[in-house]
Amino acid sequence: MSEPVQAEAPPAAPRSRRKVLAIGIAFLVILVGVAAAAVYYLTLPTPFGGTIKVGFSISLTGQFNVEGKNSLNGIKTVLNWINGHGGVTVQGKVYNFSLDYYDDQSTPGNIGTLYPRIIQNDNATFLLAPYSSGLTTAAAPLADSYDKVMMSHGGSSDVIWTGSTRRNLVEVLSRASIYLKGAVDWLHANHPSDKIAALYAADSFSTFATQAALGYAQSLNMAVVYNQSYPTTATDLSTQLTAAKNAGADDLIGGGHYTDGLLIMNQLKTTWNAPPPKFVSLLVAVTEPAFQSQLAGSANNVTGPSQWETAVTYSPTFAQSAGLSWYGPTPAEFTQLYGSLNNGDVPAYHAAEAGASLLVLANAIQRANSFNTTAVRAQLGSMHIMDFFGEFQIDSRGLQVAHSMVLVQWQAGAKKVVLPADIADGSCQYPYSGA
Amino acid sequence: MRRLSLRTLGPTLLGILAFLGVLAAIAGRMPLVLLTLVINLLIFAALAYSINFITGLTGYVSFGHVLFMAVGGYGLAYGVGTLHWHPVAGVALGALVSLALALGIGAVTLRFRGVYFAIASQVTALAGFYIVLEVQELGGGQGIVLNVGFEPIAWFYTIWVILAIEVGITYWITHGRLGYGIRSIRADEDAAKTVGVHAAALKLVLFAISGLFAGAAGGVYYWQGSGIFPNEAFSLTFSLIMLAMIVIGGMGTLLGPLFGAVAVYLSSQYFLTVLIGFEFVIIGVLVVVIALFLPEGIVGTLRKYVPELRGLIE
Numbered sequence: 001m002s003e004p005v006q007a008e009a010p011p012a013a014p015r016s017r018r019k020v021l022a023i024g025i026a027f028l029v030i031l032v033g034v035a036a037a038a039v040y041y042l043t044l045p046t047p048f049g050g051t052i053k054v055g056f057s058i059s060l061t062g063q064f065n066v067e068g069k070n071s072l073n074g075i076k077t078v079l080n081w082i083n084g085h086g087g088v089t090v091q092g093k094v095y096n097f098s099l100d101y102y103d104d105q106s107t108p109g110n111i112g113t114l115y116p117r118i119i120q121n122d123n124a125t126f127l128l129a130p131y132s133s134g135l136t137t138a139a140a141p142l143a144d145s146y147d148k149v150m151m152s153h154g155g156s157s158d159v160i161w162t163g164s165t166r167r168n169l170v171e172v173l174s175r176a177s178i179y180l181k182g183a184v185d186w187l188h189a190n191h192p193s194d195k196i197a198a199l200y201a202a203d204s205f206s207t208f209a210t211q212a213a214l215g216y217a218q219s220l221n222m223a224v225v226y227n228q229s230y231p232t233t234a235t236d237l238s239t240q241l242t243a244a245k246n247a248g249a250d251d252l253i254g255g256g257h258y259t260d261g262l263l264i265m266n267q268l269k270t271t272w273n274a275p276p277p278k279f280v281s282l283l284v285a286v287t288e289p290a291f292q293s294q295l296a297g298s299a300n301n302v303t304g305p306s307q308w309e310t311a312v313t314y315s316p317t318f319a320q321s322a323g324l325s326w327y328g329p330t331p332a333e334f335t336q337l338y339g340s341l342n343n344g345d346v347p348a349y350h351a352a353e354a355g356a357s358l359l360v361l362a363n364a365i366q367r368a369n370s371f372n373t374t375a376v377r378a379q380l381g382s383m384h385i386m387d388f389f390g391e392f393q394i395d396s397r398g399l400q401v402a403h404s405m406v407l408v409q410w411q412a413g414a415k416k417v418v419l420p421a422d423i424a425d426g427s428c429q430y431p432y433s434g435a
Numbered sequence: 436m437r438r439l440s441l442r443t444l445g446p447t448l449l450g451i452l453a454f455l456g457v458l459a460a461i462a463g464r465m466p467l468v469l470l471t472l473v474i475n476l477l478i479f480a481a482l483a484y485s486i487n488f489i490t491g492l493t494g495y496v497s498f499g500h501v502l503f504m505a506v507g508g509y510g511l512a513y514g515v516g517t518l519h520w521h522p523v524a525g526v527a528l529g530a531l532v533s534l535a536l537a538l539g540i541g542a543v544t545l546r547f548r549g550v551y552f553a554i555a556s557q558v559t560a561l562a563g564f565y566i567v568l569e570v571q572e573l574g575g576g577q578g579i580v581l582n583v584g585f586e587p588i589a590w591f592y593t594i595w596v597i598l599a600i601e602v603g604i605t606y607w608i609t610h611g612r613l614g615y616g617i618r619s620i621r622a623d624e625d626a627a628k629t630v631g632v633h634a635a636a637l638k639l640v641l642f643a644i645s646g647l648f649a650g651a652a653g654g655v656y657y658w659q660g661s662g663i664f665p666n667e668a669f670s671l672t673f674s675l676i677m678l679a680m681i682v683i684g685g686m687g688t689l690l691g692p693l694f695g696a697v698a699v700y701l702s703s704q705y706f707l708t709v710l711i712g713f714e715f716v717i718i719g720v721l722v723v724v725i726a727l728f729l730p731e732g733i734v735g736t737l738r739k740y741v742p743e744l745r746g747l748i749e
Contacts, residue, residue: 116468207576
């Protein structure tokens with residue numbers, strides 16, 4: 001009998017080869033797993049951390065009700081933009097903003113009761129200042145006392161920062177003392193022999209702005225031949241305008257707010273005509289569209305300083321060319337969003353400066369990666385950025401040093417930005433014709 | 436003269452002192468939100484008592500009382516900002532300057548009566564505004580910002596002391612010989628003179644006291660505001676609020692100014708969140724209704740219609 005023939009076993013793969021294969025497959029599995037995890041992780045939304053409450057009082061009634069409502073609308077517009085663009089990220093978590101505000105009736109006496117309520121009862125994490133220098137002055141000590149960062153958007157009097165020490169108060173807008181600087185600069189560059197008359201409202205802001213401009217003009221060896229204030233309730237300025245004309249003035253600067261600005265322009269027609277002043281630059285009133293609609297032709301060639309106009313050309317590219325980082329919407333996006341949230345209204349500069357205060361705060365929180373007051377305040381102190389409102393940089397006191405005012409001028413019924421040249425959409429026309 | 440004892444002080448004064456005593460005892464433990472509310476209430480009560488000295492007790496309506504409040508504020512600002520004094524010393528300076536000013540103004544304007552005095556008092560307030568605009572040492576139109584902090588406990592005890600003294604002086608005046616003379620002036624000044632009341636001197640003393648305390652309360656108000664700005668400081672609204680408080684509470688009474696301050700100030704806080712902007716509409720209507728139908732204010736009306744309260748409130 002023959003021995004059964006055992007079938008020959010297939011040759012076994014070498015042991016080392018199988019091992020390599022197994023390791024390769026394992027490696028591939030791990031690689032795919034890691035990649036999948038990475039893709040999953042990267043596409044996962046950042047966890048929502050919560051809401052940052054920003055508290056403030058605002059003037060919805062009283063003498064600042066128009067500016068206050070505009071400011072509130074600006075803040076709400078920026079809030080909408082920030083929350084609609086992912087909020088801010090702190091410690092790997094996303095935070096949205098919410099607002100907590102009360103009407104202060106434009107009365108400083110209400111500030112002392114409202115801010116403790118906002119901070120203690122409502123637990124606001126950050127603060128915005130109220131509108132106006134007087135109300136901001138009253139609110140500032142509370143920010144230090146409660147150790148909260150407070151962004152100032154409507155208090156521009158330099159003395160708030162130069163006359164006192166306010167650790168946590170940060171100014172976003174240009175200070176009062178440079179409001180009329182652009183007008184003086186333009187006159188000095190183009191008509192240095194002009195004699196200047198100043199007629200201005202006797203409130204803190206108007207006085208500070210005009211006196212600073214006069215001091216600046218005199219430092220440039222320009223002649224100031226008339227310098228007079230008037231009460232904010234004045235209804236007749238013909239005596240002062242006649243006196244300014246008789247003093248030999250060529251140019252008129254000053255004003256205060258809308259009503260008195262309009263009064264000056266109307267009374268120029270009868271008191272200082274043939275010829276009228278060659279150059280007119282008035283605070284606040286000139287930026288209002290109603291200024292042109294009320295005065296029609298006599299508004300032409302009148303100039304006025306503004307913190308911001310929709311025509312400004314700040315942009316991410318502009319920021320890049322200036323070596324600055326950009327944050328937030330462009331001026332056009334802000335204007336468009338503001339209009340869509342406010343029945344097509346066009347934002348005035350009060351809206352822009354108030355909105356910018358929230359925007360800068362959001363950027364500082366994100367950069368600080370913290371809600372800690374000291375960290376955010378330190379970040380605000382070292383930031384130099386650009387947003388739709390312009391540049392932001394403060395000195396050690398919290399006073400704004402980088403933001404530029406713009407000079408606007410009505411030309412053939414249209415408001416043009418004439419200074420500074422790099423964001424202007426027109427050139428300054430001279431002289432004022434009176435009609 | 437009667438000897439002072441707890442029994443002779445009367446329930447109204449004892450009640451007010453007890454109220455103030457409780458506030459003083461718990462001030463340090465109050466939540467800050469409540470404390471700031473109480474401080475402002477006491478400031479407005481102090482202002483109401485100040486105008487009560489002249490308008491409430493003699494019937495001379497002072498529309499320009501805001502002048503003394505503003506001068507008190509400027510005294511504080513000058514003392515703290517220029518002389519570098521402690522704010523309490525600044526409040527005292529403001530009060531003393533207001534006293535001196537009231538003596539000077541009163542010596543002239545108290546010769547007028549009725550509507551002429553009211554107009555004269557308002558004109559002096561306007562003049563004060565224009566003068567401040569021209570005085571650079573007082574900040575001119577720019578105002579003065581004070582480098583002071585948030586000091587609610589200091590504000591509280593300062594205004595507490597001012598108000599307690601005011602209440603005490605109101606009681607002393609209305610319950611002493613001075614009170615007889617003053618009541619006779621309010622009833623019929625000419626008749627009072629004929630029976631030997633030195634009306635001019637009495638009115639001047641009351642006006643000076645009134646100016647002193649309006650200045651003191653103004654000093655605390657602007658200390659709390661960390662600064663003073665002329666447009667707000669000379670606002671006629673303050674005079675009208677002071678008048679509204681004593682009209683609503685009861686002119687010339689001991690308790691009326693406190694009731695008026697509670698009614699006007701606390702309602703103004705309510706209107707910060709509800710019916711925004713309607714505060715002065717409602718207060719205005721209230722003043723008109725009270726002047727027409729309840730001319731003696733809350734205190735007078737309670738005394739008139741609730742006999743049981745006649746001996747309790749004054």
